[in-house]
Amino acid sequence: MGRKPKLRKPLPWFKIVVVKKMNRNSARSRTNRMASIAVCALMLRAALTCLGDSSTADVRTIMEKAIQAQNVTSNTSGIPRLTYTKINITDEMDGNGDVKAHHEKTWDVFVSGSTNTWKLISVNGHPPTPAELKLDAEVDNSVKALAGSGRHEDRLLSPDVLARYDFQLLRVASVNGRPAFEIAFTGKNPPLATHSLADRFLNRLSGRIWIDQAEYEVAQADIRLASQLDILGGLVGSLKKVAFTMTRTRLSDGIWLSTWSTGDFEARKLLKTIRIKLRSESANIKPAT
Numbered sequence: 001m002g003r004k005p006k007l008r009k010p011l012p013w014f015k016i017v018v019v020k021k022m023n024r025n026s027a028r029s030r031t032n033r034m035a036s037i038a039v040c041a042l043m044l045r046a047a048l049t050c051l052g053d054s055s056t057a058d059v060r061t062i063m064e065k066a067i068q069a070q071n072v073t074s075n076t077s078g079i080p081r082l083t084y085t086k087i088n089i090t091d092e093m094d095g096n097g098d099v100k101a102h103h104e105k106t107w108d109v110f111v112s113g114s115t116n117t118w119k120l121i122s123v124n125g126h127p128p129t130p131a132e133l134k135l136d137a138e139v140d141n142s143v144k145a146l147a148g149s150g151r152h153e154d155r156l157l158s159p160d161v162l163a164r165y166d167f168q169l170l171r172v173a174s175v176n177g178r179p180a181f182e183i184a185f186t187g188k189n190p191p192l193a194t195h196s197l198a199d200r201f202l203n204r205l206s207g208r209i210w211i212d213q214a215e216y217e218v219a220q221a222d223i224r225l226a227s228q229l230d231i232l233g234g235l236v237g238s239l240k241k242v243a244f245t246m247t248r249t250r251l252s253d254g255i256w257l258s259t260w261s262t263g264d265f266e267a268r269k270l271l272k273t274i275r276i277k278l279r280s281e282s283a284n285i286k287p288a289t
Contacts, residue, residue, distance in 0.1 A: 059167045059183060060162070062169070063167060066217070066218060067158065067159065067161075068216070069216040069217050070155060081287065082251070082253075082288055083109065083110050083111070083285075083287075084111075084285040085109070085282070085283045085284040086106070086107045086118070086280065087106050087282075088106075088278070088279070089104050089278065089279045089280070090102075090103040090276060090277070091277045092276055093275040093276070097275075102124075104123070105120065106122035106123075107119055107120050109282075110288060120136040156221055157218065163192065164188065164202060165185040165186060166188055166189075167184070168183065168185075169181060170182045170184055175212070175219040175220050175247075176219065178214070178219065179212075179213040179214070180211055180213055180219045180220070181210065183209050183210070183211060184206075184208050185207060185208070185209065186226070187202075187203045187204060187205065191203040201229055204226050206226040217248065217250070217256045220247050220248065221245065222245050223242070223244045224242065224244075225240075236270065237269040239267045240266045240268065241267075242263075243262075243263065243264040244261070244262070245263075246260070260282070263276075263277065265277075
């Protein structure tokens with residue numbers, strides 16, 4: 001006869017209760033974990049959605065406040081007066097990248113509120129000739145006719161800028177030891193309608209701008225030409241490169257001033273290539289006496 005199979009001993013009642021409780025607790029735990037994961041996923045999705053919306057809103061608010069700060073500065077007549085020396089250097093380059101012509105101009109600049117007065121004091125190291133003074137006065141009058149308040153090289157923002165470009169807030173960075181919003185901008189796609197060569201040029205610009213976190217002043221800018229601009233289909237010429245940088249500094253009395261800028265421009269006129277490099281510096285900044 002074969003051997004009888006062993007019968008498992010029944011578990012004591014208390015072990016049955018424990019096992020059942022463990023199974024129920026395990027199932028309940030899995031259910032709770034799944035519910036928690038689902039809730040977290042929904043919360044994360046909602047947070048990311050809100051963050052995306054608020055980032056877009058925040059960067060537009062930053063740009064609007066920057067425009068307001070620029071307009072307040074431009075229209076304030078009670079800010080302290082100051083004087084400084086402006087030095088502009090222009091180098092014309094040949095095809096090999098060597099300097100073929102060097103031009104240097106120096107002005108004494110007087111600032112009071114929205115009024116800037118530029119006095120040409122030197123051209124290539126010598127006092128300006130009557131013809132050079134006349135040409136500079138014509139430039140000054142032309143700028144005043146357009147801007148209404150003299151030369152302002154650091155007015156970059158306007159409502160048109162908000163309409164023409166898309167902005168993205170990248171981070172908060174340090175510029176001259178002060179926290180600033182670092183913002184990237186590109187031309188809208190599709191671009192705004194163009195009515196002139198200037199519109200086509202502006203639609204092709206992109207870059208970054210840094211807005212002071214405390215005062216919403218432009219602290220720094222880096223502007224580039226994103227794509228070549230042809231004139232009459234390229235028959236007359238084309239603008240191949242534009243690279244402009246600018247740094248503004250907050251002075252101790254609260255005035256913001258463009259203290260350094262550079263430009264690198266390359267174009268073609270018919271069969272001739274033109275390349276120009278610019279440097280501009282503000283020095284000897286002091287209160288006017």
